[in-house]
Amino acid sequence: MSEARGNGRPAAATIFEPLAFRNLTVPNRLFRSSISGRFDNYDGSGTQLRIDWDVKFARGGVGTIISSNSPVHPRGLIVPNYAHLDDDDKIPFWRELGERVREHGSAYIPQIAFSGRQRDIGGIQYEKGLSSTDKPDPLHGFECERITVPQIAEIVDAFAQAARRVREAGLDGVEIHGCNGYLITQFLSPAINDRDDEYGGSLENRARFPLEVVRAVRAAVGDDFHLQFKISAVDDHRAVFPWLKEGTTLEDSIQVCRWLEEAGVDAFHVSAGSLFPHPRNPAGSFPIADAIRSYDTMLSSGKYTFRNYLMFRTPPLNRVLKRRWERASRDGVEGINLPLARAIKQAVSVPVICAGGFQTASVIAAAIEDGSVDAVSMGRPLIANPDLPNLFAQGLDRAPRPCTYCNKCLVNFVENPLGCYEESRYDSREQMVRQILSVFEGAPLPSEVQ
Amino acid sequence: MSIIFEPVQLGPLRLKNRIIRSSLAGRFDNYDGSGTDVRLNWDVRFARGGVAAIISSNAPVHRRGRLVPGFALIDRDDRIPFFRELAKRVHEHDCRYIVQLNHAGRHRGIGDLEFPVGVSSTDRSEPIHGFPCERLSVAGIKELVDAFAQGARRAREAGLDGVEIAGGNGVLVTQFLSSAVNDRKDDYGGSLENRARFPLEIVRAIRAEVGADFYLGFKISIEERMNEVFPWLRRGNTVGESVQVCRWLEQAGVDAIHVTAGAAFPHPRNPPGMMPVRDFMRSYDTMLSSGSRTLRNYVVFRTWPLSRLFQWQWERPTKRLGIEGINLPESRAVKAAVGIPVLCGGGFQTASVIAGVIESGACDAVTIARSLLANPDLPQLFAQGLDRPPKPCTYCNKCLANFLENPLGCYEESRFASRDEMIRQILSVYRGDPLPAETA
DSSP, rough: OOOOOOOOOHHHHHHOOEEEEOEESSSEEEEOSSSOOOOOOOTSSHHHHHHHHHHHHTTTTSSEEEEEESSSSSSSSSSSSSSOSSGGHHHHHHHHHHHHHHHHOOOOEEEEOTTTTTSSSSSOOOOOOEEESOOOOTOOOEEEEEEEHHHHHHHHHHHHHHHHHHTTTSEEEEEEEOOOTTTTHHHHHHTTEEEOOOTSHHHHHHHHHHHHHHHHHHHHHHTTTTEEEEEEHHHHHTSOTTTTTTOOOOOHHHHHHHHHHHOOOOEEEEEESSSBTTTTBBBOOOOOHHHHHHGGGGGGGGGHHHHHHHHSSSTHHHHHHHHHHHHHHTTTTTTHHEEEHHHHHHOOOOOOEESOOOOOOHHHHHHHTTOOOOOEEEEEHHHHHHHHHHHHHHOOSSSSSSSHHHHHHHHHTTSSSSSSSOGGSSSSSSHHHHHGGGGTTOOOOHHHHH | GGGGGGGEEEEEEEEESEEEEEOOOSSOTTTOOOHHHHHHHHHHHHHHOOSEEEOOOOOEEEEEOOEEEEEESSSGGGGHHHHHHHHHHHHHHEEEEEEEEOTTOOOOOOOOOOSSSEESSSSSOOTTOOOOOEOOOOOOOOHHHHHHHHHHHHHHTTTTSEEEOOOOSHHHHHHHOOOTTOOSSSTSSSSSHHTHHHHHHHHHHHHHHOOSSSSEEEEEEOOOOGGGTTSSOOOOOOHHHHHHHHHHHHHTTSSSEEEOOSSSSBBTBBBOOOOOHHHHHHHGGGGGGHHHHHHHHHHHHTTTTHHHHHHHHHHHHOOOOOOOTHHHHHHHHHHHHHHEEEEEEEEEEOHHHHHHHHHTEEEEEEEEEEEHHHHHTHHHHTTTSSOOSSSOOOOOOHHHHHHHSSSOOOOOOOGEEEHHHHHHHHHHGGSSOOOHHHHH
C-alpha cells in the first residue's frame, strides 16, 4: 500500500490530476514513453500488432502514449519494422491506432524521428545514414555521410510533413525526437557535430537544425496543435569510452530549450545521453548474456560491432564494460534525470515531462509536488507492468513485481518480440514466454494470461 | 503445345501444367507462428504468375520444429482459418496449394524463445553450425508422428489440395534417414530399414488421417553428399539407399517423390549456384548465437583467403556439372524404381530444358524456387513462347543469403535497371502482389 507521505495527500491524487498543456489536456501525469518492438512491416506500413501493443498500455490506464520512434523518411529509420510517417498513405493506419487508443481514454502522441548515423540495423534501402558529420559513431562504428544544406532542408520539410500527417490522422499532438544520439542530437552535440558551416560550431549554429524543424512543424500543424520536444539534457558522451569529448552540458541544453520555447514548443520531455543505448538511458544493468544472443544481428551494421561482440563474449573485458556501464546509475535508477528536468523546468515556462525509471507512486507524486516536473514518462516499468497506472489508482505505491531495470527487454528487441525478459519476475520461464507472445493474441494484460 | 502445359495427375491431384513453385518464403509471418497478409501476398503472386501448384514454405507441425521464427505454423487447429484463406486466395488463380509439413529437428538457423534447443535422432550437435539438440525418445517420436498426421488433417480441413512431407535438406526426417546423422541403437537407427521407420510411420499416420484421396508427396535428398560442404564430413546416404526408401514410401501410400539433394541446408547442390560470401556475412551474423561453430564460420566468411577457399569449394560441384537440372541423374534413378510421379527441383528456368527432361521421362514435373522469385510470371512467359525470361535468375543465391535479416526477394542488382528498382521489387510484397512487370 501507499508509502507514508509527509503531506498526507495520497500519491494518486497528484498523479491523476489532469495536465493542461497550451493546446492539449491529458487525463493524468503518466506518459508511456516511446517503446516498441519490431512489430510492423519492413516497408514501414503499420500492422495490427502495433495497435495491440499500444492499446495494451491504454487499457492499463496511462494517460498519454507516445509512439515508438516514427521515421519521417525511410532513410531515418533506426531499425526496420517500425511504422513510418513518411507518406500520406500511412495516415489511415495512424488514424485507426489513435481511435483504438482513445477508446480507453488515453491521448496519443506520435514521436517523429530521424535516426541519422545511429541505426541499429540500417535496412536495405540506404547503406549509410546521414549525419551532421561523416565520422562513424564511436560505439558501434555506424558509417554515415555528411548531410548537405539542401538535404537539411529536405529533412526539415520531412519532419513538417510527418507532423501534418499526425494532425490529419486526428491524433493529439506530436513529439519531435531530439535526443538519445539521433539526428537532432548529432547536430546539437559538440562531441559529434564537426561542421564549419552555419549548422556547426557555436551553440546557436548547432541549434539551427532543431529550431528549423520546430518552426517548420509549427507552421505545418498550426498554432493550436500540441508540439513537444524530447531532449537529452546532458550528452555524457564519455560515459562508455572516457577518451571521447564530453558533449552537450546542462547549461547549453537550458539555452536550447529557451530558444525552442520561443520557436513554439509546448512542452519538453527530458532524457539524457548522446547515444542509444547509454548508461543513463535506459539506466540500469548491462545484461551480457542476453546482449551476446541479440547483438550478433547487428554485426554487419557497424565497423566496431565485431570488436564489441568479442568484448561481450570475453571475460574479463565484459565485466569491465558492465561495471563501467552500471556506474552511471550507481545512485539509483528511478528519477535519475530529475535534477536535469528540474533545471530545465526552472528555465522555461512550459510543462516538463521527465523520463528515467519511474515506477513508484510516491516518488512520482513527490517529483510533481515539489515542482521538479509536471509529468513522468515510463518505458520499461510499463513493459513489466502495463497496468501500473491502474495499480497506482488502486492505492499501490509499487507493483508487486516491479521492473528490475535489467535491460533484457532492450537487448532482446532486435531479434525477439519486445516484452519483459526478466525471468525472476515470473513463476516460470513458460509464463514469461507466454507473456511475451501474448502481444500476438491481441495483447491481454499480464494478469489475464497468467 | 509444349508438354509443359499438358496436365499431369499426381495421385488424386490434377495439375494444369508441369511447373510447381517449390517451398520458398521469407520471414513474413508473426513470431508466434500465426500467418499474415504478407504471406498471402507472397503466395498469390506466384499463383497469378501461372504455376500449377504451390508448395508452401516449410510449415512446422510443432512449435519446436521451427527452422527460424517468422514462418506460419500448422501446429494447432486455430491456424486452420489462415490456411483456408490462403487456399481461397490461391485457388482464385486456378492454382493448387500443397502445404509442406516440416519439423526442423536440430537444424534451426535461429532458435526460438520457447525451445532454445532442438530435438533430433541424435544428441550430437549439427556439424556445420553446431546447433545443439536433444535425442528424441521413442515416446517423443510417436508424438511427432501424430503431429505430422494432425498437420495433414488441418491442411485437409483448410481446403488445401495436399501435403508434402519435408524429408530432405537436413530437417528432422533427414536426421533419421541419414547414415551421417542417425547414431541410434534402437528400432529407429542402424539399418536402412530402421532409419526409414520414422518417415514411414509418418506416411502411414497421415494416410490414416486424411484418407486415400488427398495428395501426399515426399521430398527427399537422394544424394546427401555432406562431404561437399566440408570434406571432413561423412558423405551420408547415396542413391541406392534412397531409391530403396522411395520404394517403401510408395508402398506406404505416397503419391509422388520430390527429388532434392544434400543433408544440410543450404548445400552446394541446393540451391545450386554461387556462394555470395559478402552477402552471407551480412546476414549470417544473426545466427552467431545459434550454434557452437557459427563464430568459426563467420570468421571464415570475413577472412580472405579463407572466404575464397570456402567459396571455391562450395561452387565446385555446380561449376563441374552445371546448375539447371543438376538433380536429373538422381531423378531418373528414382523414376526408374517407382511407379508414382517424380518431381524434380534444381535451377530450372528454360522451357526447352524443362520440356526435354519431362519428355525424356526423367521426371513428371519440375519444381522451381529462385527462378520464380526472379520471374514470378515465368509460366506465363513460357506460354507466350519464350524459352527463357529476358532477365533470368543468375543463381547468385543472394536471395538465400538475405532472407534471415531482410525481406525475401531478388537481390541481384544486375537484373534491375537500378538499385531503387530492385528495392521497389523487394518491398512490393507488402503492398499486395503486383508482378515485377507491373512495378518496374
